[in-house]
Amino acid sequence: MNTIEDKEGVKRYMLSLTVNGDPHTVVVKANTTLSQVLRNELALTGTKQGCELGDCGSCTVLMDGKPVNSCMVLALEAEGHEVTTIEGVAEGAKLSDLQESFVNHGAVQCGYCSPGMVLSAKALLKRNPHPTELEVREAISGNLCRCTGYVHIVEAILAVSEGRTTPPEETNAGGEA
Amino acid sequence: MYLPDFDYHSPESIDEALSLLANLGSGAKVLAGGTDLLHKMKQGDLAPKALVSLKGLDKLKGINYVEGRGVVIGALSTQNDILYSEVLAKKYPSVSHAAKKMASNQIRHLGTVGGNIVNAVPSADLPPILIALGASITLVSTSGKREMALEEFFVEPASSVINEGEILTEIVIPDGDLTGSSYHKFGLRRSGALAVVGVAASARVAGGVIEEARIVCASSAPKVIRTPKAEAFLAGKSPAPEVLEELQAIVESEVRPRDSIRGSAEYRRNLAGVLAKRALVDAVESGHGLPAED
Ligand SMILES: Cc1cc2nc3c(=O)[nH]c(=O)nc-3n(C[C@H](O)[C@H](O)[C@H](O)COP(=O)(O)OP(=O)(O)OC[C@H]3O[C@@H](n4cnc5c(N)ncnc54)[C@H](O)[C@@H]3O)c2cc1C
Protein backbone atom coordinates (compact mmCIF):
# COMPACT_ATOMS: atom_id res chain seq x y z
CA MET A 1 0.00 0.00 0.00
CA ASN A 2 1.42 3.42 -0.97
CA THR A 3 2.23 5.73 1.93
CA ILE A 4 3.01 9.43 2.23
CA GLU A 5 4.94 10.89 5.14
CA ASP A 6 4.48 14.56 6.04
CA LYS A 7 7.04 16.93 7.60
CA GLU A 8 6.08 15.84 11.12
CA GLY A 9 6.68 12.23 10.15
CA VAL A 10 2.95 11.34 10.18
CA LYS A 11 2.28 8.46 7.82
CA ARG A 12 -0.76 8.38 5.55
CA TYR A 13 -1.92 5.50 3.37
CA MET A 14 -3.55 5.50 -0.08
CA LEU A 15 -6.69 3.42 0.25
CA SER A 16 -8.76 2.23 -2.71
CA LEU A 17 -12.21 0.80 -2.19
CA THR A 18 -15.54 0.67 -3.98
CA VAL A 19 -18.48 2.31 -2.28
CA ASN A 20 -21.98 1.88 -3.73
CA GLY A 21 -20.42 0.91 -7.05
CA ASP A 22 -18.09 3.93 -7.27
CA PRO A 23 -14.35 3.38 -6.99
CA HIS A 24 -12.74 5.79 -4.51
CA THR A 25 -9.19 6.48 -3.44
CA VAL A 26 -8.70 8.32 -0.16
CA VAL A 27 -5.64 9.16 1.90
CA VAL A 28 -6.01 8.16 5.54
CA LYS A 29 -4.04 7.58 8.71
CA ALA A 30 -3.90 3.95 9.83
CA ASN A 31 -6.07 4.64 12.88
CA THR A 32 -9.10 5.66 10.79
CA THR A 33 -12.11 3.36 10.90
CA LEU A 34 -14.29 2.52 7.91
CA SER A 35 -17.22 4.43 9.44
CA GLN A 36 -15.02 7.54 9.75
CA VAL A 37 -13.97 7.33 6.09
CA LEU A 38 -17.56 6.90 4.93
CA ARG A 39 -18.86 9.82 6.98
CA ASN A 40 -15.93 12.25 7.02
CA GLU A 41 -14.12 11.64 3.72
CA LEU A 42 -16.99 10.54 1.48
CA ALA A 43 -19.80 12.52 3.21
CA LEU A 44 -21.99 9.42 3.33
CA THR A 45 -23.58 10.27 6.66
CA GLY A 46 -26.38 7.73 6.37
CA THR A 47 -24.01 5.39 8.21
CA LYS A 48 -24.39 6.32 11.89
CA GLN A 49 -21.89 6.09 14.70
CA GLY A 50 -23.57 5.21 17.98
CA CYS A 51 -21.62 3.13 20.49
CA GLU A 52 -18.51 2.79 18.29
CA LEU A 53 -17.72 -0.49 20.07
CA GLY A 54 -19.57 -3.03 17.96
CA ASP A 55 -22.70 -3.26 20.10
CA CYS A 56 -25.45 -1.16 18.51
CA GLY A 57 -25.27 -1.84 14.77
CA SER A 58 -26.08 1.74 13.71
CA CYS A 59 -22.84 1.75 11.67
CA THR A 60 -23.78 -1.43 9.75
CA VAL A 61 -22.65 -1.52 6.11
CA LEU A 62 -22.29 -4.41 3.70
CA MET A 63 -18.76 -5.48 2.86
CA ASP A 64 -18.84 -7.76 -0.17
CA GLY A 65 -22.52 -8.23 0.61
CA LYS A 66 -22.06 -9.18 4.26
CA PRO A 67 -23.18 -6.93 7.12
CA VAL A 68 -20.33 -5.69 9.36
CA ASN A 69 -20.00 -2.99 12.01
CA SER A 70 -18.02 -0.32 10.14
CA CYS A 71 -16.88 1.17 13.48
CA MET A 72 -14.95 -2.06 14.15
CA VAL A 73 -13.25 -2.25 10.75
CA LEU A 74 -10.05 -0.33 10.07
CA ALA A 75 -10.54 1.64 6.86
CA LEU A 76 -7.33 0.07 5.52
CA GLU A 77 -8.86 -3.40 5.95
CA ALA A 78 -11.49 -2.41 3.34
CA GLU A 79 -8.77 -2.06 0.65
CA GLY A 80 -10.05 -3.71 -2.52
CA HIS A 81 -13.47 -4.51 -1.06
CA GLU A 82 -16.96 -3.48 -2.14
CA VAL A 83 -18.88 -1.52 0.45
CA THR A 84 -22.61 -0.80 0.31
CA THR A 85 -24.03 1.92 2.54
CA ILE A 86 -27.66 2.96 2.93
CA GLU A 87 -27.07 5.58 0.20
CA GLY A 88 -26.52 2.70 -2.23
CA VAL A 89 -29.77 0.88 -1.50
CA ALA A 90 -32.34 3.00 -3.36
CA GLU A 91 -32.39 2.97 -7.16
CA GLY A 92 -32.02 6.66 -7.96
CA ALA A 93 -35.02 8.47 -6.49
CA LYS A 94 -36.97 5.23 -6.09
CA LEU A 95 -36.79 3.62 -2.66
CA SER A 96 -36.04 -0.10 -2.52
CA ASP A 97 -38.88 -2.41 -1.48
CA LEU A 98 -37.37 -2.74 1.98
CA GLN A 99 -37.16 1.03 2.46
CA GLU A 100 -40.71 1.46 1.14
CA SER A 101 -41.94 -1.26 3.48
CA PHE A 102 -40.17 0.27 6.51
CA VAL A 103 -41.91 3.59 5.79
CA ASN A 104 -45.32 1.99 5.21
CA HIS A 105 -45.14 -0.14 8.37
CA GLY A 106 -44.14 2.70 10.69
CA ALA A 107 -40.81 0.93 11.22
CA VAL A 108 -38.94 4.25 11.16
CA GLN A 109 -39.36 6.58 14.11
CA CYS A 110 -36.27 8.66 14.96
CA GLY A 111 -34.52 6.80 12.14
CA TYR A 112 -31.15 6.39 13.82
CA CYS A 113 -31.17 2.59 13.59
CA SER A 114 -32.89 2.46 10.19
CA PRO A 115 -29.88 2.48 7.82
CA GLY A 116 -28.31 -0.43 9.70
CA MET A 117 -31.63 -2.27 10.01
CA VAL A 118 -32.30 -1.99 6.28
CA LEU A 119 -28.82 -3.26 5.41
CA SER A 120 -29.03 -6.21 7.81
CA ALA A 121 -32.46 -7.03 6.35
CA LYS A 122 -31.18 -6.70 2.79
CA ALA A 123 -28.37 -9.18 3.48
CA LEU A 124 -30.80 -11.59 5.14
CA LEU A 125 -33.28 -11.59 2.23
CA LYS A 126 -30.45 -12.11 -0.25
CA ARG A 127 -29.23 -15.18 1.69
CA ASN A 128 -32.68 -16.39 2.67
CA PRO A 129 -35.57 -14.90 0.63
CA HIS A 130 -38.29 -16.43 2.83
CA PRO A 131 -37.13 -16.25 6.44
CA THR A 132 -39.22 -17.17 9.46
CA GLU A 133 -39.98 -14.50 12.06
CA LEU A 134 -37.28 -16.02 14.29
CA GLU A 135 -34.74 -15.82 11.46
CA VAL A 136 -35.64 -12.15 10.92
CA ARG A 137 -35.23 -11.43 14.62
CA GLU A 138 -31.88 -13.23 14.66
CA ALA A 139 -30.65 -11.32 11.60
CA ILE A 140 -31.40 -7.92 13.17
CA SER A 141 -30.34 -8.88 16.69
CA GLY A 142 -27.13 -6.86 16.24
CA ASN A 143 -29.15 -3.72 15.42
CA LEU A 144 -30.54 -1.94 18.45
CA CYS A 145 -33.65 0.23 18.13
CA ARG A 146 -34.70 2.45 21.03
CA CYS A 147 -37.97 3.62 19.49
CA THR A 148 -40.09 1.03 17.74
CA GLY A 149 -40.04 -2.04 19.94
CA TYR A 150 -39.00 -3.98 16.81
CA VAL A 151 -42.50 -5.33 15.99
CA HIS A 152 -43.07 -3.06 13.01
CA ILE A 153 -39.52 -3.59 11.78
CA VAL A 154 -40.00 -7.36 11.79
CA GLU A 155 -43.37 -6.97 10.02
CA ALA A 156 -41.80 -4.68 7.40
CA ILE A 157 -39.11 -7.24 6.60
CA LEU A 158 -41.50 -10.20 6.54
CA ALA A 159 -43.83 -8.24 4.22
CA VAL A 160 -41.06 -7.87 1.63
CA SER A 161 -40.31 -11.58 1.87
CA GLU A 162 -43.98 -12.12 0.93
CA GLY A 163 -43.81 -9.70 -1.99
CA ARG A 164 -45.60 -6.83 -0.20
CA THR A 165 -44.47 -3.37 0.93
CA THR A 166 -47.66 -2.47 2.79
CA PRO A 167 -49.36 -4.03 5.80
CA PRO A 168 -52.35 -6.29 5.12
CA GLU A 169 -55.39 -3.92 4.94
CA GLU A 170 -57.42 -5.29 7.85
CA THR A 171 -54.71 -5.21 10.54
CA ASN A 172 -53.70 -1.57 9.98
CA ALA A 173 -50.29 -2.54 11.37
CA GLY A 174 -48.11 0.47 11.89
CA GLY A 175 -50.80 2.91 10.88
CA GLU A 176 -52.04 5.76 13.03
CA ALA A 177 -55.63 5.34 14.19
CA MET B 1 -13.93 7.72 19.08
CA TYR B 2 -10.36 7.72 17.79
CA LEU B 3 -7.88 4.91 17.89
CA PRO B 4 -4.34 5.67 19.02
CA ASP B 5 -1.77 6.07 16.21
CA PHE B 6 0.03 3.04 14.80
CA ASP B 7 1.70 1.83 11.61
CA TYR B 8 -0.16 -0.66 9.45
CA HIS B 9 1.31 -3.58 7.52
CA SER B 10 -0.51 -6.00 5.24
CA PRO B 11 1.88 -8.83 4.36
CA GLU B 12 1.01 -11.11 1.45
CA SER B 13 2.54 -14.33 2.80
CA ILE B 14 2.93 -16.02 6.16
CA ASP B 15 6.73 -15.75 5.87
CA GLU B 16 6.49 -12.02 5.23
CA ALA B 17 4.14 -11.64 8.22
CA LEU B 18 6.51 -13.59 10.47
CA SER B 19 9.58 -11.58 9.50
CA LEU B 20 7.65 -8.33 9.95
CA LEU B 21 6.64 -9.44 13.44
CA ALA B 22 10.21 -10.50 14.23
CA ASN B 23 11.60 -7.14 13.09
CA LEU B 24 8.95 -4.97 14.70
CA GLY B 25 9.34 -6.65 18.07
CA SER B 26 7.27 -6.07 21.16
CA GLY B 27 5.26 -3.04 20.00
CA ALA B 28 3.60 -4.93 17.16
CA LYS B 29 0.32 -6.83 17.31
CA VAL B 30 -1.32 -9.26 14.94
CA LEU B 31 -4.64 -8.01 13.52
CA ALA B 32 -7.27 -10.58 12.51
CA GLY B 33 -10.94 -9.47 12.69
CA GLY B 34 -10.06 -6.68 15.10
CA THR B 35 -13.20 -7.11 17.20
CA ASP B 36 -11.24 -7.64 20.41
CA LEU B 37 -8.16 -5.62 19.45
CA LEU B 38 -9.91 -2.42 18.28
CA HIS B 39 -12.22 -2.65 21.28
CA LYS B 40 -9.22 -2.59 23.65
CA MET B 41 -7.48 0.16 21.65
CA LYS B 42 -10.61 2.34 21.66
CA GLN B 43 -11.00 1.85 25.38
CA GLY B 44 -7.40 2.91 25.93
CA ASP B 45 -6.28 -0.49 27.23
CA LEU B 46 -3.77 -1.08 24.45
CA ALA B 47 -1.68 1.13 22.13
CA PRO B 48 0.41 -1.03 19.80
CA LYS B 49 3.12 0.67 17.72
CA ALA B 50 2.20 -1.36 14.66
CA LEU B 51 -0.50 -3.73 13.46
CA VAL B 52 0.31 -6.62 11.14
CA SER B 53 -2.90 -7.52 9.31
CA LEU B 54 -3.48 -11.16 8.39
CA LYS B 55 -6.22 -10.26 5.90
CA GLY B 56 -4.15 -11.12 2.82
CA LEU B 57 -3.11 -14.57 4.06
CA ASP B 58 -5.51 -16.87 2.23
CA LYS B 59 -3.67 -19.93 3.54
CA LEU B 60 -5.14 -19.21 6.98
CA LYS B 61 -8.70 -19.39 5.66
CA GLY B 62 -10.99 -22.33 5.04
CA ILE B 63 -12.46 -25.27 6.93
CA ASN B 64 -11.65 -28.65 5.41
CA TYR B 65 -11.71 -32.31 6.25
CA VAL B 66 -8.27 -33.80 5.67
CA GLU B 67 -8.01 -37.58 5.64
CA GLY B 68 -5.76 -38.76 8.45
CA ARG B 69 -5.78 -35.38 10.25
CA GLY B 70 -9.41 -34.50 10.88
CA VAL B 71 -11.25 -31.21 10.50
CA VAL B 72 -8.70 -28.46 9.83
CA ILE B 73 -9.95 -24.96 10.66
CA GLY B 74 -7.84 -22.05 9.37
CA ALA B 75 -7.22 -19.49 12.13
CA LEU B 76 -8.75 -16.71 10.02
CA SER B 77 -12.10 -18.51 9.70
CA THR B 78 -14.76 -16.15 11.01
CA GLN B 79 -17.42 -17.07 13.52
CA ASN B 80 -19.89 -17.10 10.60
CA ASP B 81 -17.58 -19.30 8.49
CA ILE B 82 -17.87 -21.79 11.36
CA LEU B 83 -21.62 -21.31 11.71
CA TYR B 84 -22.21 -21.95 7.99
CA SER B 85 -19.47 -24.53 7.34
CA GLU B 86 -20.76 -27.60 5.49
CA VAL B 87 -17.88 -29.68 6.83
CA LEU B 88 -18.77 -28.83 10.43
CA ALA B 89 -22.50 -29.22 9.76
CA LYS B 90 -21.73 -32.78 8.73
CA LYS B 91 -19.15 -33.76 11.37
CA TYR B 92 -19.63 -31.44 14.37
CA PRO B 93 -22.82 -29.34 14.33
CA SER B 94 -22.06 -28.72 18.02
CA VAL B 95 -19.19 -26.40 16.97
CA SER B 96 -21.42 -24.46 14.55
CA HIS B 97 -23.98 -24.18 17.34
CA ALA B 98 -21.38 -22.60 19.66
CA ALA B 99 -20.61 -20.03 16.91
CA LYS B 100 -24.30 -19.29 16.50
CA LYS B 101 -24.46 -18.31 20.17
CA MET B 102 -21.80 -15.62 19.67
CA ALA B 103 -22.08 -11.85 19.34
CA SER B 104 -24.23 -10.62 16.41
CA ASN B 105 -24.30 -11.35 12.69
CA GLN B 106 -22.14 -8.27 12.01
CA ILE B 107 -19.45 -9.23 14.55
CA ARG B 108 -19.58 -12.87 13.41
CA HIS B 109 -18.57 -11.74 9.91
CA LEU B 110 -15.45 -10.10 11.38
CA GLY B 111 -14.33 -12.02 14.49
CA THR B 112 -12.13 -15.05 13.82
CA VAL B 113 -11.57 -18.31 15.66
CA GLY B 114 -7.85 -17.48 15.94
CA GLY B 115 -8.66 -14.18 17.64
CA ASN B 116 -11.17 -15.86 19.92
CA ILE B 117 -8.44 -18.24 21.10
CA VAL B 118 -5.41 -15.90 21.26
CA ASN B 119 -7.39 -13.19 23.05
CA ALA B 120 -7.56 -15.78 25.85
CA VAL B 121 -10.45 -14.48 27.89
CA PRO B 122 -12.23 -17.11 30.00
CA SER B 123 -15.63 -16.21 28.49
CA ALA B 124 -14.67 -17.04 24.88
CA ASP B 125 -17.27 -19.36 23.35
CA LEU B 126 -15.25 -21.45 20.89
CA PRO B 127 -12.45 -22.86 23.12
CA PRO B 128 -14.74 -25.00 25.37
CA ILE B 129 -16.27 -27.07 22.56
CA LEU B 130 -12.92 -27.30 20.72
CA ILE B 131 -11.20 -28.54 23.88
CA ALA B 132 -14.03 -31.01 24.51
CA LEU B 133 -13.35 -32.40 21.02
CA GLY B 134 -9.62 -32.72 21.74
CA ALA B 135 -8.53 -29.99 19.29
CA SER B 136 -4.89 -29.10 18.78
CA ILE B 137 -3.40 -25.87 17.43
CA THR B 138 -0.35 -24.91 15.39
CA LEU B 139 1.78 -21.85 16.19
CA VAL B 140 4.47 -20.66 13.77
CA SER B 141 7.27 -18.10 14.05
CA THR B 142 10.55 -17.36 12.26
CA SER B 143 12.17 -19.95 14.54
CA GLY B 144 9.82 -22.78 13.59
CA LYS B 145 6.53 -24.41 14.29
CA ARG B 146 4.97 -26.04 17.34
CA GLU B 147 1.80 -27.97 17.92
CA MET B 148 -0.03 -28.37 21.18
CA ALA B 149 -3.37 -29.38 22.61
CA LEU B 150 -5.62 -26.33 22.78
CA GLU B 151 -6.24 -26.96 26.47
CA GLU B 152 -2.54 -26.36 27.14
CA PHE B 153 -2.60 -22.95 25.46
CA PHE B 154 -4.30 -20.95 28.19
CA VAL B 155 -2.50 -19.66 31.31
CA GLU B 156 -4.14 -18.00 34.27
CA PRO B 157 -5.23 -15.23 34.35
CA ALA B 158 -6.47 -14.52 30.84
CA SER B 159 -3.10 -14.98 29.15
CA SER B 160 -1.61 -17.72 27.01
CA VAL B 161 1.65 -19.43 26.10
CA ILE B 162 1.89 -17.66 22.74
CA ASN B 163 5.24 -15.93 22.22
CA GLU B 164 5.88 -12.55 20.67
CA GLY B 165 6.19 -13.04 16.91
CA GLU B 166 4.09 -16.21 16.78
CA ILE B 167 1.03 -16.68 14.60
CA LEU B 168 -1.70 -19.23 15.25
CA THR B 169 -2.28 -20.84 11.86
CA GLU B 170 -4.79 -23.65 12.35
CA ILE B 171 -6.95 -25.62 14.70
CA VAL B 172 -7.42 -29.35 14.12
CA ILE B 173 -10.26 -31.46 15.48
CA PRO B 174 -8.75 -34.94 15.21
CA ASP B 175 -10.71 -37.97 14.07
CA GLY B 176 -11.58 -39.93 17.15
CA ASP B 177 -14.14 -42.21 18.66
CA LEU B 178 -16.14 -39.61 20.57
CA THR B 179 -19.82 -40.24 19.89
CA GLY B 180 -21.24 -36.90 20.92
CA SER B 181 -20.59 -33.29 21.96
CA SER B 182 -22.51 -30.17 22.87
CA TYR B 183 -22.09 -26.59 24.15
CA HIS B 184 -24.52 -24.82 26.45
CA LYS B 185 -24.12 -21.07 26.93
CA PHE B 186 -26.07 -18.94 29.33
CA GLY B 187 -26.00 -15.21 28.56
CA LEU B 188 -28.11 -12.38 29.91
CA ARG B 189 -29.62 -11.92 26.45
CA ARG B 190 -29.95 -14.27 23.50
CA SER B 191 -27.74 -12.07 21.35
CA GLY B 192 -24.71 -9.86 21.86
CA ALA B 193 -24.03 -11.13 25.37
CA LEU B 194 -20.91 -12.80 26.69
CA ALA B 195 -21.34 -16.07 28.57
CA VAL B 196 -22.28 -15.79 32.24
CA VAL B 197 -21.19 -19.41 32.09
CA GLY B 198 -20.66 -21.78 29.14
CA VAL B 199 -20.16 -25.53 29.40
CA ALA B 200 -19.14 -27.97 26.68
CA ALA B 201 -19.35 -31.72 27.03
CA SER B 202 -18.17 -34.60 24.89
CA ALA B 203 -18.57 -38.32 25.40
CA ARG B 204 -17.82 -41.74 24.03
CA VAL B 205 -20.86 -43.89 24.70
CA ALA B 206 -21.24 -47.60 24.03
CA GLY B 207 -24.34 -49.61 24.92
CA GLY B 208 -25.74 -46.73 26.94
CA VAL B 209 -22.62 -46.50 29.10
CA ILE B 210 -20.29 -43.49 29.11
CA GLU B 211 -16.78 -44.83 28.54
CA GLU B 212 -15.13 -41.43 28.53
CA ALA B 213 -16.36 -37.85 28.94
CA ARG B 214 -15.03 -34.32 28.99
CA ILE B 215 -16.69 -31.40 30.75
CA VAL B 216 -15.15 -28.01 29.85
CA CYS B 217 -16.27 -24.78 31.53
CA ALA B 218 -16.00 -21.17 30.33
CA SER B 219 -16.47 -18.09 32.53
CA SER B 220 -16.10 -20.39 35.51
CA ALA B 221 -12.44 -19.84 36.43
CA PRO B 222 -9.58 -17.48 35.44
CA LYS B 223 -9.26 -19.56 32.28
CA VAL B 224 -11.33 -22.13 30.43
CA ILE B 225 -11.00 -25.37 32.46
CA ARG B 226 -11.71 -29.07 32.28
CA THR B 227 -13.18 -30.74 35.37
CA PRO B 228 -11.04 -33.86 35.95
CA LYS B 229 -12.99 -35.18 38.94
CA ALA B 230 -16.31 -34.96 37.14
CA GLU B 231 -14.80 -36.60 34.06
CA ALA B 232 -13.39 -39.49 36.14
CA PHE B 233 -16.71 -39.89 37.93
CA LEU B 234 -18.62 -40.22 34.65
CA ALA B 235 -16.52 -43.09 33.28
CA GLY B 236 -18.58 -46.28 33.34
CA LYS B 237 -21.86 -44.54 34.25
CA SER B 238 -25.03 -43.87 32.32
CA PRO B 239 -26.77 -40.48 32.59
CA ALA B 240 -29.38 -41.56 35.16
CA PRO B 241 -30.96 -38.81 37.31
CA GLU B 242 -28.87 -39.65 40.40
CA VAL B 243 -25.67 -39.66 38.32
CA LEU B 244 -26.54 -36.21 36.94
CA GLU B 245 -27.19 -34.86 40.45
CA GLU B 246 -23.78 -36.04 41.55
CA LEU B 247 -22.19 -34.67 38.38
CA GLN B 248 -23.65 -31.25 39.20
CA ALA B 249 -22.24 -31.35 42.72
CA ILE B 250 -18.77 -32.37 41.52
CA VAL B 251 -18.63 -29.71 38.79
CA GLU B 252 -19.75 -27.09 41.33
CA SER B 253 -16.85 -28.15 43.56
CA GLU B 254 -14.33 -27.89 40.72
CA VAL B 255 -15.12 -24.48 39.18
CA ARG B 256 -13.59 -21.30 40.60
CA PRO B 257 -15.86 -18.47 39.43
CA ARG B 258 -15.60 -14.87 40.63
CA ASP B 259 -18.16 -12.15 41.22
CA SER B 260 -18.58 -9.93 38.16
CA ILE B 261 -21.18 -7.68 36.57
CA ARG B 262 -22.50 -10.71 34.70
CA GLY B 263 -23.22 -12.76 37.82
CA SER B 264 -22.14 -13.55 41.36
CA ALA B 265 -19.66 -16.32 42.03
CA GLU B 266 -22.34 -18.35 43.81
CA TYR B 267 -24.79 -18.03 40.92
CA ARG B 268 -22.15 -18.97 38.38
CA ARG B 269 -21.05 -22.00 40.38
CA ASN B 270 -24.60 -23.28 40.40
CA LEU B 271 -25.05 -22.46 36.71
CA ALA B 272 -21.91 -24.42 35.78
CA GLY B 273 -23.32 -27.51 37.51
CA VAL B 274 -26.70 -27.16 35.82
CA LEU B 275 -25.25 -26.53 32.34
CA ALA B 276 -22.85 -29.48 32.76
CA LYS B 277 -25.84 -31.80 33.23
CA ARG B 278 -27.61 -30.41 30.16
CA ALA B 279 -24.49 -30.50 28.00
CA LEU B 280 -23.71 -34.08 29.01
CA VAL B 281 -27.25 -35.28 28.33
CA ASP B 282 -27.11 -33.72 24.85
CA ALA B 283 -23.69 -35.21 24.14
CA VAL B 284 -25.02 -38.65 25.11
CA GLU B 285 -28.44 -38.41 23.46
CA SER B 286 -28.01 -36.18 20.41
CA GLY B 287 -24.55 -37.18 19.18
CA HIS B 288 -22.66 -34.18 17.81
CA GLY B 289 -25.99 -32.69 16.71
CA LEU B 290 -27.94 -29.69 17.89
CA PRO B 291 -29.22 -29.60 21.46
CA ALA B 292 -32.82 -30.61 21.98
CA GLU B 293 -34.01 -27.08 22.89
CA ASP B 294 -33.00 -25.55 19.52
C1 LIG C 1 -20.02 -6.58 20.34
C2 LIG C 1 -19.14 -7.76 20.57
C3 LIG C 1 -19.71 -8.97 20.97
C4 LIG C 1 -18.91 -10.09 21.20
N1 LIG C 1 -19.52 -11.26 21.58
C5 LIG C 1 -18.75 -12.36 21.81
C6 LIG C 1 -19.37 -13.59 22.21
O1 LIG C 1 -20.59 -13.70 22.32
N2 LIG C 1 -18.56 -14.66 22.46
C7 LIG C 1 -17.20 -14.57 22.34
O2 LIG C 1 -16.52 -15.57 22.58
N3 LIG C 1 -16.60 -13.43 21.94
C8 LIG C 1 -17.34 -12.32 21.68
N4 LIG C 1 -16.74 -11.14 21.30
C9 LIG C 1 -15.28 -11.08 21.21
C10 LIG C 1 -14.68 -11.27 19.81
O3 LIG C 1 -15.61 -10.98 18.80
C11 LIG C 1 -14.15 -12.68 19.58
O4 LIG C 1 -13.28 -13.05 20.59
C12 LIG C 1 -13.48 -12.79 18.21
O5 LIG C 1 -13.53 -14.12 17.77
C13 LIG C 1 -12.05 -12.28 18.21
O6 LIG C 1 -11.49 -12.48 16.94
P1 LIG C 1 -10.85 -11.30 16.06
O7 LIG C 1 -10.46 -11.92 14.78
O8 LIG C 1 -11.76 -10.15 15.99
O9 LIG C 1 -9.59 -10.95 16.96
P2 LIG C 1 -8.65 -9.68 16.96
O10 LIG C 1 -9.32 -8.58 17.69
O11 LIG C 1 -8.14 -9.38 15.59
O12 LIG C 1 -7.45 -10.26 17.83
C14 LIG C 1 -7.60 -10.62 19.20
C15 LIG C 1 -6.23 -10.94 19.78
O13 LIG C 1 -5.70 -12.12 19.20
C16 LIG C 1 -4.50 -11.85 18.48
N5 LIG C 1 -4.60 -12.68 17.26
C17 LIG C 1 -5.69 -12.78 16.45
N6 LIG C 1 -5.49 -13.73 15.50
C18 LIG C 1 -4.26 -14.24 15.72
C19 LIG C 1 -3.48 -15.27 15.08
N7 LIG C 1 -3.96 -15.98 14.04
N8 LIG C 1 -2.23 -15.52 15.55
C20 LIG C 1 -1.73 -14.81 16.60
N9 LIG C 1 -2.43 -13.85 17.26
C21 LIG C 1 -3.68 -13.56 16.82
C22 LIG C 1 -4.46 -10.37 18.28
O14 LIG C 1 -3.13 -9.89 18.22
C23 LIG C 1 -5.18 -9.87 19.52
O15 LIG C 1 -4.32 -9.84 20.62
C24 LIG C 1 -17.51 -10.00 21.05
C25 LIG C 1 -16.93 -8.79 20.64
C26 LIG C 1 -17.72 -7.68 20.40
C27 LIG C 1 -17.08 -6.40 19.96
Ligand code: FES
Ligand atom coordinates in the same frame (compact mmCIF):
# COMPACT_ATOMS: atom_id res chain seq x y z
S1 FES D 1 -21.43 2.38 16.19
FE1 FES D 1 -20.70 0.55 15.37
S2 FES D 1 -21.81 -0.91 16.47
FE2 FES D 1 -22.40 0.92 17.46
Ligand code: FES
Ligand atom coordinates in the same frame (compact mmCIF):
# COMPACT_ATOMS: atom_id res chain seq x y z
S1 FES E 1 -36.25 4.26 15.02
FE1 FES E 1 -35.22 5.32 16.63
S2 FES E 1 -33.66 3.88 17.13
FE2 FES E 1 -34.88 2.75 15.80
